[in-house]
Amino acid sequence: MVAIFILSLALFTGATSAADFDQYDLALNGTSNVTALHQFPSVVQVEFLDYWGWNVWTQNCAATILTSRWLLSAATCFSGPTYPSTRSRRIRAGAVYRHFGGQIVDVDFEVNYQRNVTNKTALIYDMSVVRLRSPLFYSNLVSQGAIIASGFQIPTGLVVNQNSSELTIAPVTIGVRLYPSNGTHPTILVGHPSVGEVSGDIGGPWFVGNVSIAVLSGFNTNVTWTDSIYATSISSFTNWIVSIAST
Numbered sequence: 373m374v375a376i377f378i379l380s381l382a383l384f385t386g387a388t389s390a391a392d393f394d395q396y397d398l399a400l401n402g403t404s405n406v407t408a409l410h411q412f413p414s415v416v417q418v419e420f421l422d423y424w425g426w427n428v429w430t431q432n433c434a435a436t437i438l439t440s441r442w443l444l445s446a447a448t449c450f451s452g453p454t455y456p457s458t459r460s461r462r463i464r465a466g467a468v469y470r471h472f473g474g475q476i477v478d479v480d481f482e483v484n485y486q487r488n489v490t491n492k493t494a495l496i497y498d499m500s501v502v503r504l505r506s507p508l509f510y511s512n513l514v515s516q517g518a519i520i521a522s523g524f525q526i527p528t529g530l531v532v533n534q535n536s537s538e539l540t541i542a543p544v545t546i547g548v549r550l551y552p553s554n555g556t557h558p559t560i561l562v563g564h565p566s567v568g569e570v571s572g573d574i575g576g577p578w579f580v581g582n583v584s585i586a587v588l589s590g591f592n593t594n595v596t597w598t599d600s601i602y603a604t605s606i607s608s609f610t611n612w613i614v615s616i617a618s619t
Contacts (some may be wrong), residue, residue, distance in 0.1 A: 377518035409468050412533070412582065414517025416508075417464040418449055418575060419471075429462065431470050434576030436517045436584050440507035442617035444519065445575035446604075447484035447500040448590025458482070463504060466513035475514065480505040483616050485609060496560060498589045499609050500575075501616045517577070520585045522610035526561055532578040532585065534563070534601070544578065544601055559605040561586050578603050 409415065418433035433449035443463065450461065458479045467474025480503040508514055520526075530546045544563035563578070577584035586603035606613070 377516060409466070409513050412517075412577075412579060413466070413511075413513050413515040414582070414584070415576060416443065416514075417467060417470065417474075418445060418573075419462050419464055420454060421460040421462075423456065423460065429471070431464070431573070434573035434588075435463065435502060436519070436577045436587075437465070437508065437515065438501070438519070438613070438617045439516060440510065441504050443502040443504065444517075444577075444584070444587065444606075444613060444617075445500050445502055446498045446587050446590050447482075448498055449575045450479075450482040450500045450502060451484055463508075465508050466511060468513070475508060477508060478505045479503070485612065496604065498591070498604050499587060499606075499613075501613055518583045519610060519613065520583055520605075520607045522607055524585075524607040526559070526585055526605055526607070530580065532563065532580055534576070534578055534588070547600070559608065560589065560591075561603045561605055563601040563603065 414437045416435050416437060417431045418435050419429040420432045422428055422430060433445060435443040435445035435449075438444050449455075455461065458481055461479040463475075463477045463479065464471075464473075465475045465477065482500050482502045485497045485499040510516070526546060528546055531543050532546060534542050534544045547562050547564050561578070574588050574590050576588045578586040578588070584606060586605050589602045589604050591602045
């Protein structure tokens with residue numbers, strides 16, 4: 373059995389503000405040129421193969437490393453008409469730039485919490501655990517991430533970090549929590565960019581410190597990034613994630 377890092381924010385004693393999140397050990401590699409990937413090496417790029425166009429690979433989503441063989445992402449990235457088979461997805465890990473460098477690993481299969489996510493109600497369950505065909509090799513730019521403990525309620529007003537589509541970091545403040553009408557299902561977190569326009573990769577994580585607390589939802593394809601950003605809280609899925617990725 374492979375261990376998955378699960379942490380409670382109650383035990384987390386690291387950064388708690390957007391200013392703190394921007395700080396990093398500048399002694400790394402003897403330089404102050406620290407990238408988002410140096411701070412969050414558990415984030416990988418998810419690339420799509422364009423079958424209907426130029427037959428090229430482009431990055432459209434992101435994911436979090438659970439173990440060397442398992443990732444956490446959004447089901448939106450691994451379902452629907454752009455996903456005819458696993459041959460249309462691959463992972464680029466440890467790459468500071470999009471579409472260049474790093475480790476490229478093919479997807480073996482995905483386990484979506486709810487398959488064929490196509491509507492807003494289903495996006496409440498927009499969560500996917502993805503197995504790679506071969507293991508990742510850990511380095512200072514590729515490492516195992518941690519996810520939030522089961523049942524943890526994310527408070528409003530919390531400042532989280534979101535890795536944008538340009539592999540930079542942007543602080544986002546959680547404004548409200550949305551539930552389905554019966555109140556018994558996972559939480560959708562609504563975040564507001566702290567400064568300017570914020571974009572992000574679907575399937576990518578929201579971090580508090582180095583703990584992933586939410587996955588950026590596919591619902592964001594229908595909203596303006598300058599307005600609100602939607603993410604699915606991980607804590608409702610933690611036990612399910614562990615049951616799959618611990619094998």
